[in-house]
Amino acid sequence: MAYTVDKSLAQQLAATASGNTVTHDVMVGIVDDIIKTLHGDINATDIKVYKQLQELKNMIDSTRLELANLSPNDITEEHISLAADQLDEIVRHTEEATSKILDAAETVQNVAGSLDAANADKLNAAVTTIYEASNFQDITGQRITKVVKTLQIIEDRLNTMVVALGGEIKKSINGAGGKRLSAADINKPDTLMNGPQLPGSGINQDDIDALFDSL
Amino acid sequence: MSVNKAMNILIVDDYKTMLRIVRNLLKQIGFDNVDEAEDGTAAFAKLQTKDYGLVISDWNMLPMSGYDLLVKVRADAKLKEMPFILVTAESKTENVIAAKKAGVNNYIVKPFNAQTLQMKMMAVLGPF
Numbered sequence: 001m002a003y004t005v006d007k008s009l010a011q012q013l014a015a016t017a018s019g020n021t022v023t024h025d026v027m028v029g030i031v032d033d034i035i036k037t038l039h040g041d042i043n044a045t046d047i048k049v050y051k052q053l054q055e056l057k058n059m060i061d062s063t064r065l066e067l068a069n070l071s072p073n074d075i076t077e078e079h080i081s082l083a084a085d086q087l088d089e090i091v092r093h094t095e096e097a098t099s100k101i102l103d104a105a106e107t108v109q110n111v112a113g114s115l116d117a118a119n120a121d122k123l124n125a126a127v128t129t130i131y132e133a134s135n136f137q138d139i140t141g142q143r144i145t146k147v148v149k150t151l152q153i154i155e156d157r158l159n160t161m162v163v164a165l166g167g168e169i170k171k172s173i174n175g176a177g178g179k180r181l182s183a184a185d186i187n188k189p190d191t192l193m194n195g196p197q198l199p200g201s202g203i204n205q206d207d208i209d210a211l212f213d214s215l
Numbered sequence: 216m217s218v219n220k221a222m223n224i225l226i227v228d229d230y231k232t233m234l235r236i237v238r239n240l241l242k243q244i245g246f247d248n249v250d251e252a253e254d255g256t257a258a259f260a261k262l263q264t265k266d267y268g269l270v271i272s273d274w275n276m277l278p279m280s281g282y283d284l285l286v287k288v289r290a291d292a293k294l295k296e297m298p299f300i301l302v303t304a305e306s307k308t309e310n311v312i313a314a315k316k317a318g319v320n321n322y323i324v325k326p327f328n329a330q331t332l333q334m335k336m337m338a339v340l341g342p343f
Contacts, residue, residue, distance in 0.1 A: 098232050106239065128243060128329045131236050135326035138230045142275065142304055192282060192310055193275050196325070202306030205324050205331060211308060212322055215315040 031057045067161065076155045076162075084151055087144045098137040105130040142195045218343035220245045222268030227251075227258040227284065228302075229276040237271060237302070240329050244336075245343070255279025259287055262294055269340065274303035274310070282314060289318040298339045302327065 031053050105127045112123035196202070203211070224246055226237045234251045241249050250265070252258035254276045262270070270288070272281035279287075281301055288294045301314050302323040314322055321335040337343060 095232060099235075102232070102235055102239070109239070109243075124243060128240070131239050131243075132326070132328045134232065134236050138228075138233045139304055139326055141230060192305065192307075192313055193280060194305060194307055194310075195275060196304040197306050202324075203308060203311075204306070205327070208306070208311050208322055208324055211311050212315055215312060 027060055028057055031060075076158050080151050080155045084148055087148055091141050091144055094137050094140055098134050101130060102134060105134075139196050146195050218340045219268065220343065221248060222246075223248045223250060223265060224269045224271065225250050225252060225258060225261055225267045227253075227255065227270065227272035227276070227281060229253050229273065233273065237332075240332055243329065244333050255281060255284030255287070258284055262288065262291075262297070267297065269298045269300070269336070271300045271302055274301055274305045274314075282317065285314065285317050285319055300335055300339060302332075 035050060035053055108123055109127045112120040112127070115123065224241060226234055226241075226249060228234050228237070228251075231253075234253075238249045238251065241247075250261060250267075252261055255272070256279045258270070258272065259279070261267075270284075272284055274281040281303065285299055285301070288297050288299060298320050299318070300321045300323060301319050302325060303310070304325040306324045311322055320339040323331055323335050
């Protein structure tokens with residue numbers, strides 16, 4: 001037999017198809033409306049479709065309950081914020097420590113100037129090693145900023161999911177290293193600002209030199 | 216022609232620690248006249264007001280990156296010949312290619328050591 005679709009349901013489906021997200025309430029409403037449109041004699045196929053729709057509705061309710069139990073609000077408002085704050089502290093402490101190390105190294109370098117050449121060379125070599133090793137602070141800061149960006153993406157996805165399920169949550173965007181990141185920063189379409197690479201992902205100085213010379 | 220160690224060098228990085236490290240390493244190899252800028256915009260403003268013999272810049276900075284600064288320098292009639300070295304954590308092939316095409320004189324990947332800095336400066340400026 002042929003079914004008819006209510007005009008209001010057709011409009012609802014069209015509006016939903018054009019949107020980016022479908023909320024729980026909208027989905028349940030559509031399922032309910034579809035069930036109501038099943039007019040006429042009920043045969044075995046109708047019953048099967050009805051059962052499947054009922055199962056779909058139950059699954060949506062179950063998923064909503066499971067996600068509510070995960071407390072996504074706590075994840076975004078508490079855990080992710082806490083993690084970002086901890087990362088901020090790591091950056092701040094390493095920056096402070098590096099600054100003190102450099103203070104000491106500069107003092108040693110100045111004292112070296114008053115010593116005989118042999119001892120001055122030894123101290124200057126040690127100071128150079130300290131300066132070189134202090135590079136870590138910059139690299140660490142950039143890596144942590146990358147982690148914070150990842151946390152922000154997770155937070156955004158969770159927010160989208162919670163909104164789709166009918167809840168409302170507050171936004172809590174955090175950055176690290178004294179650089180609070182805006183959504184615009186995260187989405188900045190600069191594919192050449194990738195930051196430090198993990199071992200095996202980037203190329204080393206020798207590779208860069210070879211590439212540079214070949215261009 | 217010998218390198219004038221009294222020349223002005225502009226170092227550009229948004230991490231103050233890195234500015235301090237590069238400044239100290241330059242001092243150790245005999246370059247004392249070093250100015251600092253915290254991003255490309257500040258660096259370009261300084262380049263307009265003082266004569267520099269070399270720019271050593273980080274890449275990853277906002278609002279103007281080291282790459283953007285390089286492009287702007289190369290497009291400037293007065294600054295287009297300025298020796299320019301990028302010192303950056305950006306170690307992807309596409310970064311090196313883009314920098315080379317934009318006219319960078321040399322490219323150092325972080326973390327780097329004093330010897331690498333000196334060698335790259337000599338490659339750009341000549342032996343010293």
